Amino acid sequence: MPEASAGSIAESAADSAPEDGSAPVEGATPRLRRRPADLARGADVIREHLKTLPQTPGVYRMLAGDGAVLYVGKAKNLKRRVTNYTQVNKLPVRLQRMVSETETMEFVTTHTEVEALLLESNLIKRLMPRYNVLLRDDKTFPHIMITKDHDYPQLTKHRGARSREADYFGPFASAGAVNRTITALQRAFLLRNCADTVFNSRTRPCLQHQIKRCTAPCAGRVTPDEYKAQVGQARAFLSGKSRDIQTEFAAKMTEAAENLDYEAAARYRDRIRALTAIQAHQDINVEGVIEDADVIAAYAEGGVTCIQVFFFRGGRNYGNRAYFPSHDKSAETEEVLAAFLAQFYENKAAPGLVLVSHELAEQELLSEALDLRAGHKVELAAPKRGDKRRIVEHALTNAREAHGRRLAESSSQARLLEGVAGLFGMDAPPERVEVYDNSHVQGAHAIGAMIVAGPEGFMKNAYRKFNIRAPEAAGDDYAMMREVLLRRFGRALKEDPERAQGTWPDLVLIDGGQGQLNVAIEVFNELGIDDVTLVAIAKGPDRNAGREHFFMPGRPPFQMEPRDPVLYFLQRLRDEAHRFAIGTHRAKRTKALGKSQIDEIPGIGPTRKKALLHHFGSAAAVARAGLADLESVEGINRAVAKKIYEHFHTDG
Numbered sequence: 001m002p003e004a005s006a007g008s009i010a011e012s013a014a015d016s017a018p019e020d021g022s023a024p025v026e027g028a029t030p031r032l033r034r035r036p037a038d039l040a041r042g043a044d045v046i047r048e049h050l051k052t053l054p055q056t057p058g059v060y061r062m063l064a065g066d067g068a069v070l071y072v073g074k075a076k077n078l079k080r081r082v083t084n085y086t087q088v089n090k091l092p093v094r095l096q097r098m099v100s101e102t103e104t105m106e107f108v109t110t111h112t113e114v115e116a117l118l119l120e121s122n123l124i125k126r127l128m129p130r131y132n133v134l135l136r137d138d139k140t141f142p143h144i145m146i147t148k149d150h151d152y153p154q155l156t157k158h159r160g161a162r163s164r165e166a167d168y169f170g171p172f173a174s175a176g177a178v179n180r181t182i183t184a185l186q187r188a189f190l191l192r193n194c195a196d197t198v199f200n201s202r203t204r205p206c207l208q209h210q211i212k213r214c215t216a217p218c219a220g221r222v223t224p225d226e227y228k229a230q231v232g233q234a235r236a237f238l239s240g241k242s243r244d245i246q247t248e249f250a251a252k253m254t255e256a257a258e259n260l261d262y263e264a265a266a267r268y269r270d271r272i273r274a275l276t277a278i279q280a281h282q283d284i285n286v287e288g289v290i291e292d293a294d295v296i297a298a299y300a301e302g303g304v305t306c307i308q309v310f311f312f313r314g315g316r317n318y319g320n321r322a323y324f325p326s327h328d329k330s331a332e333t334e335e336v337l338a339a340f341l342a343q344f345y346e347n348k349a350a351p352g353l354v355l356v357s358h359e360l361a362e363q364e365l366l367s368e369a370l371d372l373r374a375g376h377k378v379e380l381a382a383p384k385r386g387d388k389r390r391i392v393e394h395a396l397t398n399a400r401e402a403h404g405r406r407l408a409e410s411s412s413q414a415r416l417l418e419g420v421a422g423l424f425g426m427d428a429p430p431e432r433v434e435v436y437d438n439s440h441v442q443g444a445h446a447i448g449a450m451i452v453a454g455p456e457g458f459m460k461n462a463y464r465k466f467n468i469r470a471p472e473a474a475g476d477d478y479a480m481m482r483e484v485l486l487r488r489f490g491r492a493l494k495e496d497p498e499r500a501q502g503t504w505p506d507l508v509l510i511d512g513g514q515g516q517l518n519v520a521i522e523v524f525n526e527l528g529i530d531d532v533t534l535v536a537i538a539k540g541p542d543r544n545a546g547r548e549h550f551f552m553p554g555r556p557p558f559q560m561e562p563r564d565p566v567l568y569f570l571q572r573l574r575d576e577a578h579r580f581a582i583g584t585h586r587a588k589r590t591k592a593l594g595k596s597q598i599d600e601i602p603g604i605g606p607t608r609k610k611a612l613l614h615h616f617g618s619a620a621a622v623a624r625a626g627l628a629d630l631e632s633v634e635g636i637n638r639a640v641a642k643k644i645y646e647h648f649h650t651d652g
Helices: 036-050 078-086 093-101 113-127 175-189 196-201 224-238 242-258 262-279 333-344 363-374 386-423 477-495 514-527 565-593 606-616 619-624 627-631 638-649
Strands: 058-063 069-075 104-109 143-147 155-158 166-169 293-301 304-313 316-323 353-356 379-381 433-441 444-454 464-467 507-511 533-538 549-552 555-558
Touching (some): 036 078, 036 093, 078 104, 113 333, 143 224, 175 262, 293 333, 293 386, 433 565, 464 477, 606 619, 627 638
Parallel strands (some): 353 379
Antiparallel strands (some): 433 444
8 A cells, every 4th residue: 555645645636526616426427447458557667667767755646648637745755656546456446447548657755755746735725636635726715914015004804915014913814704794803903994096195084084994094084093003902802812902992991080080981892892793703612722723623424524623823713714625536535635635725824823623644744834824833633632632622513514415406406407407307416506697788798608506505616607709690699609509619619628527517408499509519510519418498478486487309299397496506506607697797897997098008008198188188089189289298299199199090
């Protein structure tokens, strides 16, 4: 057996894993077993590489015949590790499958095993190999930012690179959690949240001041020293000194009341309530136990693993999130957890303490890798007893409950997909359903949209938008649908003709009637695709939900019973495609509103654009202006004026 790899779990594979990165569904159809000849050939390929392999740390990649990366692994000793894959009779079935698909290998040597671990996790995140544990949903988390490059610092939400001089507090598990906290902080500390450009242009207090969420430094309603004190209190609260701040507010409230200044006392009362509202979201008391820590617990059953991550900063719970990494059903929980940690912290720094639910095989190695990434000491621990274990158990309970909900949802989804297969005469429940819709306003900003669903629900990372390219197609629903389907499936035939990547649909749903279906049939006939089920779904004469008509090739239109669960499911798919299409169209339209015809003229930057608009009043007036009028604008010489004039007056 190959040795376990803390960073990737060399033997974890996900050949039946859904595309959204969630765990494979119990009972998913596995791939066909490879012939013994394939296995022997794969072992020979690996054995051939052993001749030149060094006995040093490094990373290896197994590649399929089409160049797709099957697996990325790290090793303390490359030669010894790779040798294990040639002993095929000792390998489990999933690894035999991987070896049989291997056509070649690539290697990178490193100075240390820690470097190999870091490189391995980076490559896994970038290449998404089929046989690794995969964490697909790994976006950056939002933080609270208090700026330091302004006389009156701004309190706002921040996500992404920390390019601005500021204090950052977080991470928060969701945008909702950080928004709620910012609202409460505004009530408690009365800090501005407006952008610097807005702040610099204001002379009177805005609505935030009137609803008692800002002291209006823009209008001079607070002195710099007073505002500085507000900022210091907010920073202290977010740094974990909440008890001190509440004590200070309580003392001032009492003092104001004793001085019969009841309005001031009421203001401090409201500020104390705002701070209490932040703390009310705590569902476990960690005060005095941990300050800054991530608590990560894994629960596995039925081949599905749920990993819960809790964020504690300054002794407060900043929220939690559940993950369902894709992996082979036989992978051990400890292996999945180790792979998750390496990938989760690949693009973010770990806090000083990370508590986990299981002892890991290479815990010290992983801890050292986290040290290097974070730039400070990271303690990785699996507590067995005491208060810290109680916190881990709390996270484990949440993981168990989320796991149960996921399995229940998967079971319900599986039954619905079985109903879809029966309704449309399919041989098996679809593993991938694609739904298409178009959106435009009288042909303007036309887009096509594709959403994807599978056994685990909507696969949002597979959604696609199509900007309609052909001018004659914009506004013509049939032509738009033709362009979208030609581009989608023409590319699929080019990139994955063998349909080995799991990106081909079993069922295509089109929002429309017989006309849209005819377009899809023509496209599929043109491309030679005859094994994908095509269905068009159209609302009834009054466009009432529940009276949908379904259109299929070689079958008369039909309806379903109004309360059939499968009908509700198909409506939900259609509505999600419609939502995505409308949202994408609106975003494109909104972006276009900020553009001007002047932006299309080469050599006209912001300064000249501003001068033209100030002089003529609008882009339309610029377009109507004569050459002499253009030359009279400050900063516009004769050559530039001629370029502008020709842009608006030359055909083509």
